[in-house]
Amino acid sequence: MSRKEWTDDKLFFRLLNNKSDKTYWDNVSELRSRPKKSVFEKCKDLVNSDIPKERMIGIDILAQLGISPRPFFNETIELYFDIVEKEMDNNVLKSLLYAIGHNNDSLNQEQIEKLIAFKTFEDKEIRQGLVSSLLGLDNNLAIDTLIELSDDKLTSIRNWATFGIGSQIETDNEKIRKALWNRTSDKNQDTKLEAIVGLANRNDIKVKEIIKQELINGEFGTLLFEAIELLDCVELIPLLKDNLNSSKSDSNINPEWLKDLEILIDKLEK
Numbered sequence: 001m002s003r004k005e006w007t008d009d010k011l012f013f014r015l016l017n018n019k020s021d022k023t024y025w026d027n028v029s030e031l032r033s034r035p036k037k038s039v040f041e042k043c044k045d046l047v048n049s050d051i052p053k054e055r056m057i058g059i060d061i062l063a064q065l066g067i068s069p070r071p072f073f074n075e076t077i078e079l080y081f082d083i084v085e086k087e088m089d090n091n092v093l094k095s096l097l098y099a100i101g102h103n104n105d106s107l108n109q110e111q112i113e114k115l116i117a118f119k120t121f122e123d124k125e126i127r128q129g130l131v132s133s134l135l136g137l138d139n140n141l142a143i144d145t146l147i148e149l150s151d152d153k154l155t156s157i158r159n160w161a162t163f164g165i166g167s168q169i170e171t172d173n174e175k176i177r178k179a180l181w182n183r184t185s186d187k188n189q190d191t192k193l194e195a196i197v198g199l200a201n202r203n204d205i206k207v208k209e210i211i212k213q214e215l216i217n218g219e220f221g222t223l224l225f226e227a228i229e230l231l232d233c234v235e236l237i238p239l240l241k242d243n244l245n246s247s248k249s250d251s252n253i254n255p256e257w258l259k260d261l262e263i264l265i266d267k268l269e270k
Contacts, residue, residue, distance in 0.1 A: 003030050008039055015057050028060050035066025040075070047079055052089040059092065063099035070103075077103055081111050090123050097129030104133060112137065116145045124154045131160045136168045143171060147179040158183065159191040166198020177204060184210055193223035200227035208233055215239045222257075225264045234268050241265060 003011075003026060015027050031039055043065070046058030062076045070076070080100055087093045100107075100115070107115075118130045131149055134142040149161035162183045165176050176198075183195035184207070196214070199207040211227055215236060220243055228236060244261050247253045 003027070006030070008034060008036075008042070012042060012057075016054065028057070031061045032064045032066070035071050040065065040072045044075075044079060047083065052092050055083075055087075055089070055092045056095045059095045059099050063095075063102045073103065077107075077111075081114060084114055085117075090126060093118075094123075094125045094129045097126065097133045101129075101132035101135060104135075104137060107137065107139075109139070109141070112139055112141050116141055119145050119148060124157065127152060127154070128157050128160065131157055131164060135160070135164045138169050138171055143169065143176065147175060150179050150183060155188045155191065158186065159188060159194060162186075162191050162194040162198065166194050167201060170201075172202045177202065189219070190223075193219075193221060193227075197223050197227045197230070200230040203231070205231060207231070208235075212236060212239070215243070220257075220261065222260060225260060229264060229267060232268065237265060237268050240268075 006014075008031065011027050011031050015024065015031075018024070039061070043058040043062045046054045047062070049055050049058070059080070062072070062079070064070075065072060065076070077100075080096060080103075084093075084096055084100075087096060097115070097118070112134075115130060115133050118126055121127055121130075127149060131146065134146055137143070143165060146161045146164045149157055150165060152158050152161065162180065166180055180195045180198045180202075183191055184199070186192045186195065193214075196207055196210060200211075207227070208231060211224060211231070211233060214224055216239070228240075240261065244258070244265065247258060247261070
């Protein structure tokens with residue numbers, strides 16, 4: 001019998017009693033596809049449990065219960081923020097922050113203030129979960145927090161926070177640009193490229209020189225392609241063509257990447 005034929009009770013039983021986490025997300029995913037009142041109520045009971053594992057299961061299922069518009073969206077958000085300040089287990093709190101990130105379209109100021117209180121947490125996974133919870137929010141408090149976290153000591157947090165202020169919002173101000181420029185010298189290449197794209201999104205033509213230097217240094221990733229297209233860097237066509245010609249004879253080059261490069265050159269020439 002396939003998992004899709006299991007009863008709700010069997011899926012919950014497996015989640016609550018399996019000693020291994022091997023099928024955890026398979027079972028969570030199947031329950032998420034069943035947005036019934038009975039599933040919601042069971043998850044609600046789990047979220048209010050005294051047992052951390054049970055709270056996490058309830059939170060993870062509710063994070064994406066049903067397709068948009070989710071039938072229990074408002075009740076889920078209310079439930080999440082009823083517990084976010086009093087949750088003491090870091091693993092549960094991490095799940096909660098990521099779950100809020102899946103449902104943050106209409107957060108109010110008070111809710112955002114509750115979230116940003118976690119920005120100084122020593123646990124890196126909590127700070128990373130916080131970034132997820134704030135992505136896409138065009139709110140001054142959220143943006144200021146992501147700017148602060150774009151300078152975090154942990155690479156993955158800097159990367160995601162830079163992505164958040166660079167590509168997930170349209171807001172453009174001096175603080176955002178300064179934070180992005182700071183990251184153009186980041187030791188992590190992905191973070192640097194996210195910053196470059198963020199500046200290109202804001203039509204900051206000064207970043208063209210950095211893009212050119214990246215190409216000279218051998219960086220021809222898709223993020224850089226995105227920035228080049230955004231800024232319409234026609235002056236870089238010779239460099240791009242040289243790389244295309246030299247790459248065609250290399251059997252180790254991904255053909256999809258070659259196709260992307262050809263498309264970029266074509267767009268710039270037009």
